[in-house]
Amino acid sequence: MERVPYTSVSSLVEHLFRHESGRMVAALTRLFGLHNLALVEDVVQEAFIKAFQEWRLNPTPPNPSGWLMLTARNKAIDVIRRNKHHVEFAEDISYLLKSEYAAASTVNEMFLDDEIADSQLRMIFTCCHPLLPPEMQVPLTLRTLSGFGIQEIANALLTNKETINKRLYRARQYIRARDIKFEIPVGRDLQVRLDMVHTVLYLLFNEGYNSGKADELIRQDLCAEAMRLCLFLAEHPAGNRPNTYALLSLMCFHASRFVSRMNPRDEIVLLQDQDRSTWDSELIRRGVVYLDRASEGDEVSEYHIEAAISAQYCIAPRFEDTDWRIIAGLYDALLTLKKNPVVKLNRAVVLSRIHGPQAAIDEIFKIEGWESLASRHYLVNAILGQLYLEARDFEKARHFITTAGKLTSSEPEKKLLNKKLSSLP
Amino acid sequence: MCQWGGKRRRTIDSLAVLNLLGHKSPELILNSVSSFLTLIRYRLQSTASNHTLRRVAMKEFLLLFRGGEEGMTAAQQSPEKFQQHMMKWKTWMESLGKQGKFIAGQPLSPEGSVITGTRRVVTDGPFVEGKEIVGGYLMMKATDLSDAIESSKNCPIFDYDGVVEVREVQQLSM
Numbered sequence: 190m191e192r193v194p195y196t197s198v199s200s201l202v203e204h205l206f207r208h209e210s211g212r213m214v215a216a217l218t219r220l221f222g223l224h225n226l227a228l229v230e231d232v233v234q235e236a237f238i239k240a241f242q243e244w245r246l247n248p249t250p251p252n253p254s255g256w257l258m259l260t261a262r263n264k265a266i267d268v269i270r271r272n273k274h275h276v277e278f279a280e281d282i283s284y285l286l287k288s289e290y291a292a293a294s295t296v297n298e299m300f301l302d303d304e305i306a307d308s309q310l311r312m313i314f315t316c317c318h319p320l321l322p323p324e325m326q327v328p329l330t331l332r333t334l335s336g337f338g339i340q341e342i343a344n345a346l347l348t349n350k351e352t353i354n355k356r357l358y359r360a361r362q363y364i365r366a367r368d369i370k371f372e373i374p375v376g377r378d379l380q381v382r383l384d385m386v387h388t389v390l391y392l393l394f395n396e397g398y399n400s401g402k403a404d405e406l407i408r409q410d411l412c413a414e415a416m417r418l419c420l421f422l423a424e425h426p427a428g429n430r431p432n433t434y435a436l437l438s439l440m441c442f443h444a445s446r447f448v449s450r451m452n453p454r455d456e457i458v459l460l461q462d463q464d465r466s467t468w469d470s471e472l473i474r475r476g477v478v479y480l481d482r483a484s485e486g487d488e489v490s491e492y493h494i495e496a497a498i499s500a501q502y503c504i505a506p507r508f509e510d511t512d513w514r515i516i517a518g519l520y521d522a523l524l525t526l527k528k529n530p531v532v533k534l535n536r537a538v539v540l541s542r543i544h545g546p547q548a549a550i551d552e553i554f555k556i557e558g559w560e561s562l563a564s565r566h567y568l569v570n571a572i573l574g575q576l577y578l579e580a581r582d583f584e585k586a587r588h589f590i591t592t593a594g595k596l597t598s599s600e601p602e603k604k605l606l607n608k609k610l611s612s613l614p
Numbered sequence: 615m616c617q618w619g620g621k622r623r624r625t626i627d628s629l630a631v632l633n634l635l636g637h638k639s640p641e642l643i644l645n646s647v648s649s650f651l652t653l654i655r656y657r658l659q660s661t662a663s664n665h666t667l668r669r670v671a672m673k674e675f676l677l678l679f680r681g682g683e684e685g686m687t688a689a690q691q692s693p694e695k696f697q698q699h700m701m702k703w704k705t706w707m708e709s710l711g712k713q714g715k716f717i718a719g720q721p722l723s724p725e726g727s728v729i730t731g732t733r734r735v736v737t738d739g740p741f742v743e744g745k746e747i748v749g750g751y752l753m754m755k756a757t758d759l760s761d762a763i764e765s766s767k768n769c770p771i772f773d774y775d776g777v778v779e780v781r782e783v784q785q786l787s788m
Contacts, residue, residue, distance in 0.1 A: 284711055285704060288719050290750065294704035297697070 198244045201253065202237055209254050210237075210336035213261045215308035218333075219299050220265055220286065222279035223315065223364050223371045226333075232268055236261040262300045266293060279371065309334065310425050311371045313418060314382055317389040320367045325360040326389045327396065328353050335414045345396065345407050373427050383428065387436050387492065390415050390422075394440050398447070409447065416440045423479075434483035435492035441476035442499035445469040457605045461508040473503045494523040513542040530556050534572055546580040567596035571606065583613050672755035674717070674783035675762040677769070679750040683724070685774025702770035710754055710765060719752030749776070 210233055217229040239260055240253070250256040269278065273287045285291040298304060316330040327346065331337040337345070343353045363369070374382040397411025419437045422428035449463040458464075480496050498519045505511040520536035533556045541549030553559055553573060563569040574589035587610065594606045689695045710716040724747055726739045739747075756762035759782060766778045 284716055284718075285707060288707060289721050290700070290719055290752075291704040291707045294697070294701045298701075298704075 198241060198249075201244070201249065202241050205240070205253055205257060206237055207336045209257050211312075211334045212305050212309065213258065214333050214336075215312045216258075216299050216305050217261065217265055218279075218312060218371060219304070219308040220269070220279055220282070220296060222277070222283070223369060225276065225278065226361055226364070228268060228272070228276070232261060232264045235264050239264075258300060262296055265296050269296070306421075306425065307373070308371075309421065310373055310427060313386055313422065314373060315364070315369060315371055317382075317386040318364075318369050319382070319385050320369055321360060321363055323389075323392070325356050325363065327393055328356050329360045330389060330393065330418070331411075331414070332357055334418060337410075337414075341407065341410075344404065345411050379427065383422075383430060383432065386422065386428075387432060390419050391436060391439075391492070393418075394443070398443055405451070412440070412444055412447065416444065431483045431486040431488050432490045432492060434479045435490055435496050438476045438479035438483055439492050439496035439499055441472045441479060442496060442503050445472035445476065445503060451601065455601055455604075456608075457601045459605075460502065465506070468503065476500060476503065489522075489526075491523060491526045494519050494526065498523070511542070513539055517543060530558070530562055531568070534569060538572060538576075541576055541579070546576040550576050550580065563592070565596070567593040567602065570596060571602075574606075574609065578609065578613070587613055672715075672757060673762075675754050675756055675759075676781045676783065677719075677752040677754065677762075677766055678748050678779040678781065679721075679752070679769070679771050680748055680777045680779065681745045682771045682774035682776025683744065683747075683749060685776075689774070699770060699773065702773070706768050706770055707752075709768070713765075715755045715765060717753035717755060719750065719754075721750040722748060724749070745777075 213233050213236065214229055217232055218226065221228050236257055240257055244250075244253075269286050269292055277283050278286045282295055285295045299308065312334055313330075316333060317326055321329070328342050331342045331345065332339075339350050339353050339357075343350045346353070373379075394412055394415035397408040397413075397415065416437070419433065419440060423433045423437050445468050446463065447469075449465075449467045450458055452458050476496065477500065480493075480500060483493055483496065498516055501512055501516050501519070517536065517539045520532065520539055523532055524536065534553065537549040537552040537556075540552055550573065553569070553576075556562070559569060563573070570589045570593035574586050574593055577583075577586035577589060590606050590609050590613075594603055594610075597603060597606070686696075686699070689699050707716055707719060724739070728737045728739060729735070730737070754762065754765065756765060759780065762780050762782070766780055769776075769778050771778060
C-alpha cells in the first residue's frame with residue numbers, strides 16, 4: 190500500500206482542524222457539558238489522530254470533514270459508555286445519554302447541522318460570558334471556536350504559550366466555579382449578553398487590525414475569525430440584531446483597507462497615500478449592505494456610528510473628496526455614546542481637516558487629562574506631532590514625534606515617526 | 615421554562631431581602647446594583663434546577679418490556695428505519711425526563727442465566743418463550759398507577775406489537 194506523504198496529510202489535517210474543530214468542540218460540549226471540557230478536547234484530539242493515521246495508509250475519504258465528524262460522533266458514544274457510571278454529562282440530557290435506548294439517538298441528533306450551529310452559538314455566549322474576565326474571553330474564543338493552537342494564540346496576543354495555557358486553565362476553573370451554563374440566553378438577558386459578545390468580537394477584530402507587532406498573516410486570521418463569528422451571529426435568529434449587523438459592517442469597511450495600510454517594506458501607508466484601487470470593493474459593498482440592515486431598528490449603537498464613519502472614508506473616490514463635515518458630525522454623535530479620550534482625539538484630527546491644525550490642537554488640549562494620557566500613550570504625541578508639523582511649528586513637532594517614538598514598541602510606527610522626523614527642516 | 619420561572623421568583627426574593635435591609639425603592643436598587651444583580655441572577659439560575667422546583671409526592675414504577683423483537687429485528691435490516699424507531703424511544707424518554715418522571719431504563723440482551731434453588735443451580739437462557747422474554751425495563755416516577763399507565767401508552771414498543779407491564783414499587787413495612 191502506498192503511503193501518502195507525511196506533509197500533505199499533516200497539512201490537510203491541520204487545515205481541517207482549523208475549520209472543523211470549532212464545530213466538533215461545540216457539539217461535544219453540548220453532550221458532555223461545560224464541566225467536561227477536558228473530555229471534549231480528548232475526543233477531538235483522538236478523532237484527529239485517527240484521521241491522521243488512517244489517511245496516511247488509506248486514500249483520503251471523499252468528504253474528510255464528514256468523516257471526521259462521524260469519527261468524533263462514534264468516539265463520543267464510546268466515551269459516554271466508558272464513563273457513564275462516574276461522570277455526569279450535560280445536565281439536561283445526561284439521563285438520556287446513560288440509557289442505551291436513547292444514547293445513540295441523542296448523540297446523533299446533536300451532530301445534525303442545525304444542532305451544531307445552535308451549540309456553536311451557545312459556545313459563543315459561553316466564551317463571551319460576563320463572569321469571565323476579559324483576558325480569558327479572547328483566548329478561550331480563539332481556542333474553542335476558532336481552533337487556534339496555543340502557540341498561535343500566544344503569537345496573536347503577543348504573549349507566550351505559558352501565559353495562554355494558564356489563562357485557558359483558569360478560564361475552565363472559572364466556568365466550573367461560577368457554574369456558567371452552556372446556553373443561549375433569552376429575554377432581557379439576551380440583549381445584555383449580546384452586547385458582551387459584540388464587545389469581545391470587536392476586541393478580537395481590533396487585536397488583528399491594530400496590532401503593530403504580530404505577524405501580518407496572524408493579524409489577517411484574527412480579523413477573519415472575528416468576521417466569521419460575527420456573520421455566524423448575524424445569521425442566527427438569536428443574534429441577528431441591528432447591532433450585530435452594524436458591527437459586521439464596521440468590520441467589512443475596516444477590512445476592505447487591510448492590505449493597503451502597509452507597503453511591501455512593512456511601512457505604514459497613511460490614508461491619504463493609500464492606493465484606493467487595492468481596497469476590497471466586495472467588502473465595501475457588503476459593508477454597505479450590512480449597514481443598511483443595521484438601520485432596520487430604531488437603535489443606534491457606537492458600532493452604527495463607527496461603521497458610518499468608516500463608510501465615509503471608503504466611499505470617497507479620492508482622499509480630497511472625503512466629506513469631513515459629515516464625519517465630524519458622526520464623531521459628535523459618537524461622543525454622546527462613548528465619552529472616550531481616543532474618540533476625542535480622532536475627532537480632533539477630523540476637525541483639523543475642516544478648521545486647520547491649530548483648531549485641532551486646541552481641541553486636544555481641552556481633553557480632560559490629556560497630559561497624563563500623553564505621558565503614557567504614543568498616539569496623543571504622534572497626533573500632536575503631526576498637527577504641529579502641519580502648523581509649521583517644527584520645534585514642537587519634533588518634541589511630540591520624538592516622545593511618540595519612545596512610547597511605541599511597534600516597528601512600523603517607529604519607522605513612520607522617524608520618516609517624519611527626518612522630513613523636519 | 616421552569617428554570618426561568620424559578621429564577622425570576624428568586625430574584626424578587628432577593629430584592630425583598632434588600633428592601634428589609636432598609637432600601638426603599640426596588641428600582642433604585644436595581645439601578646445602583648444592576649451589575650451585582652446580574653451576578654446574583656446567574657448564580658440563582660444555576661441553583662434552581664428543574665428538579666428542585668417540583669416536589670410532588672411521586673411513587674415509583676417499573677415498566678417491563680416484552681416482545682416486539684421480531685419487528686425490531688426487521689427494522690434493524692434498514693438502518694434508517696431502525697434509527698427512526700430509536701428516535702421515538704429517545705423522544706418518549708425525553709418527555710418523561712422533562713416531566714421529572716424518568717429514573718433509568720435499559721434494553722436487555724436476550725441471553726442470560728437463571729440461578730435457582732438452594733443449590734444455586736445455574737441454567738443458561740432463554741428461559742421462556744420468545745414473547746415472554748423481558749427485553750428491557752424502565753424505572754419511573756408517577757403520581758399513581760393510572761398516571762404511570764398513561765405515560766406507558768406512548769412507549770414505542772407498541773409499534774412492534776410489544777407488551778408493557780407496569781408494576782408499582784412496593785413499600786415494605788416492618
